[in-house]
Amino acid sequence: MPFYPFRGGFLEVIVGPMFSGKSEELIRRATRALIAKQRVQVFKPALDTRYDDLHDGVAVASHNGRTLAALAVGDVEALRGRLEAETQVVAIDEAQFFPQELVSLATDMADSGKRVIVAGLDLDFRGEPFGPVPELLARAESVTKLTAICVRCGAAATRTQRLIGGHPAHYDDPVILVGAAESYEPRCRACHAVPRKERATPLFREAV
Numbered sequence: 001m002p003f004y005p006f007r008g009g010f011l012e013v014i015v016g017p018m019f020s021g022k023s024e025e026l027i028r029r030a031t032r033a034l035i036a037k038q039r040v041q042v043f044k045p046a047l048d049t050r051y052d053d054l055h056d057g058v059a060v061a062s063h064n065g066r067t068l069a070a071l072a073v074g075d076v077e078a079l080r081g082r083l084e085a086e087t088q089v090v091a092i093d094e095a096q097f098f099p100q101e102l103v104s105l106a107t108d109m110a111d112s113g114k115r116v117i118v119a120g121l122d123l124d125f126r127g128e129p130f131g132p133v134p135e136l137l138a139r140a141e142s143v144t145k146l147t148a149i150c151v152r153c154g155a156a157a158t159r160t161q162r163l164i165g166g167h168p169a170h171y172d173d174p175v176i177l178v179g180a181a182e183s184y185e186p187r188c189r190a191c192h193a194v195p196r197k198e199r200a201t202p203l204f205r206e207a208v
Contacts, residue, residue, distance in 0.1 A: 006141050009110040013095075013136050015122035016146030017160040019186045023093055024062035025144065026119040030091040031068065033115070040089040042070040043079050045097040060093045076101040088114060095120030096131040103135045110141075124175050125162035125184070126194050148186035157186035161193065171197040 012029075014022050033040050044060050059067040068091075073079040076098055083090070090109055095102060095118045102118075109116050122137065122145070124130040137143055148157040162169035162184055171194050187193075 009113040009115060010141040011106055011110045011116045011118065011136070011139060012142035012144070013133070013140040014117070014119040014144045014146065015133060015137065017121065017123070017148050017157055017186045018184045020146035020148040020157070021062065022119040022121075022146060023060055024066055025146065026091050026093055026117055027060060027062060027066055027068045029117050030089065033089040038088045039084070039086050040091065041082070041084065041087045042068055042091045042093070043082070044070045044072055044093045046072040046074045047097060048072075048094050060091070075099065076105050080105055083109075089117065090114055091117040091119075093119050095136065096122075096124070096133050098132060100132045100135070102132045103139065106136060107139060121160060123159060125160050125169055125173075126171055126175075126197065127159050127192060130175075150188040150191050151185045152187055152191035155188040155190070157188050159187050159189060159192035161185050161187040161191075168193040168195055170195050 014025050016022050030040050030042055042060055060070045061067045070093070071082055073082060079092070079098075079102075092098075092102070092106070097120075106116050106118060118133075118136055118140075120133045120136075121130045122133050149155075150157040162173070164173070164183075
């Protein structure tokens, strides 16, 4: 558990590829706050319904089955509208699915004295910065970057490989596709593949 020497509110961000334990860590931190008898609200994007049927209601869920009751919201304004003045800790899972306005809301909440815990993918399946997460990382007091295990070579995985019919998805496929082990697997930089990805400029230029 990180040490929090910050005065007033603060923002902590948990990132990594799929299957790295981001939701597990968010649940752990929020649960500790609940044990400490703090007022906690947990949110998730409404489009992520992967585990709701399995857990008899809306919940943030880790891939290993740990859950925490949550409120599902369709956008940032809906999240803002569900906030309670007495809340001390706000936890937000799957931050990459929210629009950029999440950054200003998270900043406002931290400025008002709340502890804000955000978890999400920092990179999309193409290996590029995902949604509001990069700016949240830049504005956070505390950053935790987790890794998974590459299914190809066993190295530390920092990328999320999307699969379609068992083959890597193409670069120009839609960025958002909610799924789990049937559609994604963790891979390291060397094993991550994105067909049709073209560099805008050469990586190295010849000396003139």
